[in-house]
Amino acid sequence: MLLWGCGSSSDGPSLAELEKFDAYPLYYAGEEVGGNQLETILGNGDWEESPSPRSLSFTFVYGDCDPPDGLFAEGGCAPPVQIQTYSICNRNLGMYSGRQKAFDVKGAKGSTNGGGLEVFTGRTTVVIFGGGSLKRIKSTVGKLRRVGEEVSPRRLPPPVPGGVWGKASCR
Secondary structure (H helix, E strand, O other), X not given: OOOOOOOOOOOOOOHHHHOOOOOOOOEXXXXXXXXXXXXXXXXXXXXXXXXXXXXXXXXXXXXXXXXXXXXXXXXXXXXXXXXXXXXXXXXXXHHOOOOOOOEEEOOEEEEOOOOOEEEEEEOEEEEEEOOOOHHHHHHHHHHOEEOOOOOOOOOOOOEOOOOOOOOOOOO
């Protein structure tokens, strides 16, 4: 996956271009979340020419951050909100060891096992990172919609049968 650095720019796909992506539905939270604007969209490969489009993922980056500065400053920073989308065939609870739990999230299923909130909806896994803020993550979930939709639906589609546990048909 491409990494995003503060203040960097991306030549990633536009929302209009992603409306044509049909390997699995892509989800994002509109143009802003909690006052943080959609800054960039990143993809992990040549999304237009990939022979295996279900293996691709996309990251929607909201807001900016101030990296540490000064002579001895180390590290970077994470933007306030990131939404990553994967095919449910490539990211699901079946890939984690140990006992996993799924719970209801806006009609879909969710889990906190992957470092963020994972939402399993239809053939898609949406992972939300909200800078450690539960309030920001909840706000982001409330705004989730498919790329190309103007408004967020009240409920998200449930995951495909077997999708949450890595047992969906993925031909």
